[in-house]
Amino acid sequence: MVILILDLFNSLNSFENIKNVKEIKKNNDNFEVNYSKIYEFTLNIQKQNFDIIMCIPEEWNLKLIDFYIKDYKNIKFIPHLEENGKICLFDKEGLLVEENLNGIAIESIERLNKVLYEGLNDINKLDFINEFDAYWNLLSTNNIAKSNVNLSNDIKIIKYKIKNNKKNIDLVFSDDENSFKVYNIKGSIKNAIYIPIKSKEYIYPPDWRKNFDFYKFCSLLNIEYIFSSKYINKCGNDLVLLINITQPNKTNCLISLYIKNIKQYTINIKNNTLILPNITGIPLSVYRCDEEYLLGRGGIERVFSNKKILVIGCGSVGGYLVDELVKSGFLNICLVDYDILSYNNIYRHLLGLEYIGEYKTTAIIRYLSKNLPHAKVISHEDSIRLLLEEGSLELSDFDLIISSTGDINLNRWLNKYIKIKKIITPVIYLWNEALGIGSHALYIKDNYLGCFECTIGKDELGIYDKTSYFERGQTFTKKMNSCNSTFVPYGSIHSVRTAILGVDIAIKHMNGNIKENFLISIKDDGTVYLKENLKLSNRYIKQKNKQQIISGENFDRKNCFICKRKT
Template structure:
């Protein structure tokens, strides 16, 4: 970062630019006007746009050149109301998106010149009208400046259908809008609403088809009723407008209207309009009301907005996934699935959380002595909206046998029980079932030497039994041919006696295996993996070898070879999946 003298030197270098004239440093009294922007040093210069003389200010804060300069138009309305200029404020020009921006801090003068060039392009586009569509793209920002400072949380399904919706009040303010009460409950996963409304009203949702051709509202220049009528009339096709007319036949003394405004660059902004003292009809048609109406800010909480915004996939939301085994690997799998967008999870595990697994389980010590499945359900309900979770505190084979869990109810089954005997049994059971879904098996090896994930598609070659089937002549006992540990070794460790037996591995090993399992699961659900791969990752062997254990020949494979041979485990003589 530069001291003030260094900032002044860099800023004054702009005097060499032909576009600027009479470059001078701002005095301390002038800098005080920009204190709200944390500006520590700034220049002012004269220039012209479209033959009109204007002034520009270029200022930097104490972090420069690790931060962008701020550029201001003086006076703020010198070019009228144009996009990306805070005309009703200090004339700040928004010329760059800072997300992911890389600055060459070794070249502060270059940063200033590039920033000035971008700001000039923004101003030129505003004068020519070239960037006029940006008004609508940035409508949310303009609306925020003029709206009532009590935002409304929206759970509406944002589509193209005008309709009556439900609005909820807390005290004097509207706080929620939704199509149904159940939409709000879905957000809270059936838990109690955090801010229970005190009154329920009807409101109108009007989704515009085209963007408004009027400037956004400003302080002292809000949209009038006549402007709003024009926006609705010109932004809707005949059929949709006819439906709005039908919905507006009835009116109340107070009407809340939610407009869905399409952005030219994509997406939809919701804005609220509160009409008070309504009489003589609905104000969207010919009725009268306080003019202008009160602008209300709308915050979107609908699944179609939140999920893609957080990196999830909306096309996974209706998928149903069963996770059997909610230990270190399974726990990470469960929470990761919730984040990806899976909307329905069923968890099966008989165990409770114990202190011994605190540092390798995703739940930590907050869940000690609680059933893992119930603690995970609570964790998801507290963290991730729109995910329904059913739980069964019992062994998966018992759940199947009792009919509490039916395989065909799911789109995918993930088995992370850590019990190979049970998983081999379930592998065969599901292969013999009609219409059984894909299965993903996930397991770890001791001391962090690796982990494995296998996708099995009932009815196709490649299953868990393929790994355990005696394949070479003379082989008699079952051993997992994917293992990085040589067969015939026992890895169970106990610190307090036989009742404390466990397999040593760490949280990062569990998380790495879980990530691989979730990635393969999503590929299966989305139809991106039509076969049955065996995926393996390798860790470092030092602790394993130091404990006196031996590695298998498969551990010597490199990452590329493990990938290239991911289907070679499939046994054409497998008694479960081989074609008869």
């Protein structure tokens, strides 16, 4: 470390605009990090001296070096100036760091020179816009708001609920009352005002080092009119504003202002000018929780949210499937399953003990409503066969059908039903094999060659599953107690793998990238199954790669009573 420090001293002194380098023995009480080494030096930028504190953490190869401007309150307000005078130099997300302290210090100081020079000359002023919320958050001093509001182009009344917190303001905005269920906030629902502003000129964040000037900022936003509008009469004693600023570069800056006891003020108009009394406005940091923003953060196609998906079977595969479908942007889902979650399910299901004794369908909906609030999921606690035969459900109403029951007989019936009814909605069949030896996904659309029945073979010994990785005639089911406790053994990890396979196919289908029917099979290594004295099928042995894709054109259709009529 001594050699490294000597190199560091030499490197600092090698910069022509750095003088008075010295080591500080004691940590500054304002620092949140306990640094191993701290240095102070004078940095000259355009004939202006800055006293810089350079701090080296113990894990400098992970956290890099921090730089602070000692007299930060008295310099020009520039981008990348953070709390306590810290200067943000690098976006650490995805940054590859070489384990060379001297090299890191040199590169950091070069970056520090650049940031200060560009800030003093307004070269990087646009960074204020791109990082508007960061500077506004420094102004709000722990007063926060979560917003589920759709950012429309029209002024409107919205709802809010506030937590009972005497120290800080903590509230939630929403377009309607349903969203509040997620946050479990007690108290009454009140009205706030949403104000969209489309600015022709850039609106820069206020200097967080100074007291917030409510009047100056309202004038800058040109929102004084709101205090004499009809909207203010629809609000309570406290006036809360959610303001969406659309900057000239299309960046959205969402902020909030909280005005306590607005009714106590007298607002006058003189010479067509609004005369505001001595109103105090409290800035709130706003965290977006609306559907558009959250889906965008996940790199999700918004178009998926309007597609209707039917999921049949909410067991081990189906539970993970629905969760990942929603996280992929498929928000409009109908669930069909009449099974109830039991203790036996919890170590290979999305849901845990909290949901024991509930229908898997309604339990999944309850889980999603607490964790992924924008999902619009409905359910039927009945068999798919009964629902279709009664006319309670129409398969043609959906954009995609996914059968994740793993029930081969039900899948054969569903496949036949779809063919007879000439339903053009495609189906994805998903299933695990025993002990997790394989995951299978079959994509079938009526106007392409092949169907589910093509996976069924028949010979003098009877019918069999041609996709299986196990040799025929073996028993895989196990019992915990009685016949009612019979199950096929496989783990949660195998169901997750199968579910992800299904979601990937669903995305490809919605993007129009599928032009044929196909079967995807992923095999596991056979060591576990050999220990169980189980025999592997010829298909497993002949499959050289971990994953195999078979086109519908290559399905063996000669014994398929559904496909044999097709050419």
